[in-house]
Amino acid sequence: MGSKSDWATMQFAAEVLTMLDVRFHAEVVSAHRTPDKLFSFAEQASANGFEVIIAGAGGAAHLPGMLRGENPGSSTGCASAKRRVKRH
Secondary structure (H helix, E strand, O other), X not given: OOOXXXXXXXXXXXXXXXXXXXOOXXXXXXXXXXXXXXXXXXXXOOOOOOOEEEEEEOOOXXXXXXXXXXXXXEEEEEEOOOOOOOOO
């Protein structure tokens, strides 16, 4: 997830994975504040045993896109709604 505040949304994914007895790893990796950490994580994900990556971030949600750009494996993104988007 992009920041600790995204846990409020991502905790539900963790709960479902736990109910399904699927091992998971949750970590804050910011596309903006720690891009080198993101690229390193993405490049090593397969070698480290990750088969699917769920990338959750709020705002512009660059995390899923940057992650997918560096890792051709299975990944999905979800934007955590921190604020309501106004429609005009």
